[in-house]
Structures are given as C-alpha cells and as structure tokens.
Amino acid sequence: MNNPRFRILAFGFGLLLLLPTLDQLLGLSARFESTENRRAGGMPAFHFPHINSFVRQFDQYYKENFGWRNALFYAYSRWQYWGLGGSPLPEKVVVGKEGWFFLGDGYNNVVKQHRGLMPLSADSARLISTHLLRRQAELAAQGIRLYVLIAPDSHSIYPEFLPDRVAYKAPSRLDVLRQTIEKQGQVPFIDLRDTLLAAKKRDVVYYQTDTHWNDYGTLVGSARLLNRIAPDFPAMLPVRPADYQITRMRGGSGDLVRMMALQDDIRDPVFYEIKTAPAITARQTAEVPNTETGPRATGFPSTRFVGPNPRAPKLLFIGDSFSHSMMPLLAGYFRESYFARSSYLSPAVVQQExxxxxxxxIVERNLGWLAEI
Structure with missing residues (x-):
C-alpha cells in the first residue's frame, strides 16, 4: 500500500473514473461538438413509481451524453481514417476512391440496393405505379398536373469512385420502376440519371464529401425538370444558359465527413456559386413551420416565393433535402411557389395552395416511399 507506484496507479485510476463527471460539470471537452445528424435526447424526468422506465431512459441518455464522449470519438475517427484508411462509421459512411465518400447501409440500405441485393419486385413496382396513377387522377380532376422527380444517389452517378467491393448489379430498383410506369400509364416520371451522367463529363455534379448534388448538379436537374414542364405551360419562360452566372471555387466540408468528425481535415475540392438573372429571380415571402409528426417528419419549415412572371403557373413542390438547393433556381419560373419538405403529398396542402x-x-434510395405519398 505504501509503494509509490501503487499510489500513482490508484490515483490515476480514480481520476479516470472521475473524468466523465468532471467533464459534464466543467465542460472540459466542450470544443468537441457532436457530429451526429440528430438531436440528442434530454435528461429524462423521474416519475415515481416508474423506476424501470426511468432507468432505461437514463441509460440511453448517459450513453449519448457521458463526459469526453465527443472527444473520444474525434480521436478514434482520426485513428481509424488516417491510420487504417477505413471509415469510423462503416454503416453510415463508405470511404471511396480519390477522396470520395458515400452513404452507407445505415440509410435505407443504399449500398445493398446499389449492389442489387434488395431488388424491387414486379409486384411492388406495379403497386407504386398504380398509386401514382391514382394520385395523378385525383389532381387532374382539380386541373393540376403531377410530375414525379427522382434525384439519383451519388452511387449511381459516380460508381467509379466506390470501393471495388461495392459492385453495381443491373437492373436497379429505379430501372424496374421506370419501366413499369412507362408501361402502365402516363405519369410524368423524370429520372435524372442520364442527364447527370452526361453533365458530369463537363463538370462535377455531386459533392465528394456530402450526400447531395452540388449547385451545378442542382442547376442541371432543375433545368431538366423545367424543360419537361414548360411544354404543358407555354407562358413559362425558357431555360437559357445566359441567365445563370456560375462561379467555381473551393468548398467546405459536407455532411459525410462531419458525421466522421473529419470536417476540419477534409474539404470538398469543388464548390459552385450560382446567381440568376433578375428575370428569373423570385422573392421569398414566408417561412411556414412544419407541423408533421412521425418517423419521416423533417422539422424543416416550408418556404413561399413570388416570381417575376404573373402569367406563369403556380407551383407546389414536395421534396426531401435535395429540394433545398432547387428552390431559388425553380421559383423564378413560376408566379408563386410553395416548397414543403415532406415525403407525403397532403390533400390539405393541395387544397390550401x-x-x-x-x-x-424523392431521392433514389427511398423509391419505396412512392407507394405511400
């Protein structure tokens, strides 16, 4: 007991036990922020006699908030990526070639989908097609035209940068659905893969460190959508390259490297800033709180715009996170626009707007959701 080395070891061990509590009390590791793309749960309230429920909730809370948690993940992430060349979150982020990163199977099994391990059955494709035809008929009865737009996963546009183990197998789920819709009816189904594959020969269309297309890819996709809608509404202005000023620069860090706490080390090599001409520049007039609940609720507000062309049609756009960068590029072609972040086409919103x-x-990896819009 009087051995100095024993005392030092005992003191060190006790300090290690106290460090998480000291960090929670003093904020010693406050500069290491959480990189998780979700809100951490708060401290649960204790309600007697529900002791077991409180213990389970507190256990989950402590796992998400114990002292030095974020700092330890920062250290682990750098060791895993820079030391071993792997992903610290293999289910969420796939490390590709030449500085590219891709979503992992933690997001609707996107890698398994790309490898052909989760094919879309013919029955499922017919179910989705029939449902879209039904929604199209409901809208047509109100004088409204429906267009379905698919934003491809980056896996489909830049497969050459995926690891060799992630081999693509045709036909894809999107191939099966597209063929079924073309056979069954006349729903305008806009698959942007060919458009973006052609555009990437000119320049980069997706972020290397993010799950989304970049602003140039957004512009290409938006132009394809507008060119599909315009023949049905002659009052719309044409899409002209001269109406866009495109500036290329070095960008920041995307959501994929932020998940891995590597945002200070890895930056996207290509970033675009796009400015629109006054004739196609809309004015944002409102943000409307999102009141949706459930597992797919986004929490993002809806946005309203007024465009410069009073003769143009009015737009209701329901989309996911890919739609965010589309708003300023699309809104200028419509007299009014309402953009809602949702996976459901609400009849109440249609009646309101x-x-x-x-x-x-919808993004390619979530095609199955089309059966429920």
Whole structure:
C-alpha cells in the first residue's frame, strides 16, 4: 500500500473514473461538438413509481451524453481514417476512391440496393405505379398536373469512385420502376440519371464529401425538370444558359465527413456559386413551420416565393433535402411557389395552395416511399 507506484496507479485510476463527471460539470471537452445528424435526447424526468422506465431512459441518455464522449470519438475517427484508411462509421459512411465518400447501409440500405441485393419486385413496382396513377387522377380532376422527380444517389452517378467491393448489379430498383410506369400509364416520371451522367463529363455534379448534388448538379436537374414542364405551360419562360452566372471555387466540408468528425481535415475540392438573372429571380415571402409528426417528419419549415412572371403557373413542390438547393433556381419560373419538405403529398396542402403544378421529388434510395405519398 505504501509503494509509490501503487499510489500513482490508484490515483490515476480514480481520476479516470472521475473524468466523465468532471467533464459534464466543467465542460472540459466542450470544443468537441457532436457530429451526429440528430438531436440528442434530454435528461429524462423521474416519475415515481416508474423506476424501470426511468432507468432505461437514463441509460440511453448517459450513453449519448457521458463526459469526453465527443472527444473520444474525434480521436478514434482520426485513428481509424488516417491510420487504417477505413471509415469510423462503416454503416453510415463508405470511404471511396480519390477522396470520395458515400452513404452507407445505415440509410435505407443504399449500398445493398446499389449492389442489387434488395431488388424491387414486379409486384411492388406495379403497386407504386398504380398509386401514382391514382394520385395523378385525383389532381387532374382539380386541373393540376403531377410530375414525379427522382434525384439519383451519388452511387449511381459516380460508381467509379466506390470501393471495388461495392459492385453495381443491373437492373436497379429505379430501372424496374421506370419501366413499369412507362408501361402502365402516363405519369410524368423524370429520372435524372442520364442527364447527370452526361453533365458530369463537363463538370462535377455531386459533392465528394456530402450526400447531395452540388449547385451545378442542382442547376442541371432543375433545368431538366423545367424543360419537361414548360411544354404543358407555354407562358413559362425558357431555360437559357445566359441567365445563370456560375462561379467555381473551393468548398467546405459536407455532411459525410462531419458525421466522421473529419470536417476540419477534409474539404470538398469543388464548390459552385450560382446567381440568376433578375428575370428569373423570385422573392421569398414566408417561412411556414412544419407541423408533421412521425418517423419521416423533417422539422424543416416550408418556404413561399413570388416570381417575376404573373402569367406563369403556380407551383407546389414536395421534396426531401435535395429540394433545398432547387428552390431559388425553380421559383423564378413560376408566379408563386410553395416548397414543403415532406415525403407525403397532403390533400390539405393541395387544397390550401391550389397549384397548377405539383412536383413530388424523392431521392433514389427511398423509391419505396412512392407507394405511400
């Protein structure tokens, strides 16, 4: 007991036990922020006699908030990526080639989908197609045109940068659905893969460190959508390259490297800033709180715009996170626009907005959700 080395060891061990509590009390590791793309749960309230419930909730809370948690993950992430060349979160982020990163199977099994391990059955494709035809008929009865827009996963546009173990197998789920819709009916189904694959020969269309397309890819996709809608509404202005000023620069860090706490080390090599001409620049007039609940609720507000062309149609756009960068590029072509972050086409919103055009946009990995819009 009097051995100095024993005392030092005992003191060190006791300090290690106290460090998490000291950090929670003093904020010693406050500069290491959480990189999780979700809200951490708060401290649960104790309600007697529900002791077991409190213990389970507190256990989950402590796992998400114990002292030095974020600092330890920062250290582990750097060791895993820079030391071993792997992903510290393999289920969430796939480390690709030449500085590219991709979503992992933690997001609707996107890698398994790309490898053909989760094919879309013919029955499922017919179910989705029939449902879209039904929604199209409901809207057509109100004088509204429906367009379905698919934003491809980056896996489909830049497969050459995926690891060799992630081999693509045709036909894809999107191939099966597209063929079924083309056979069954006349729902305008806009698959942007060919458009973006052609555009990437000119310049980069997706972020290397993020799950989304960059602003240039957004512009290409938006132009394809507008060119599909315009023949149905002659009052719309044409899409002209001269109406866009495109500046290329070095960018920041995307959500994929932020998940791995590597945002200070890895930056996207290509970033675009796009400015629109006054003739196609809309004015944002309102943000409307999102009151949706459930597992797919986004919490992001809806946004309203007024465009410069009073003769143009009115737009209701329902989309996911890919739609965010589309708003300023699309809104200038419509007299009014309402953009809602949702995975459901609400009849109440349609009645409220009374649009001429409804666009429902969804990312490729979530195609199955089309059966429920």
């Amino acid at each position: 009374k649009p001429d055009v409804v666009v429902f946009q």
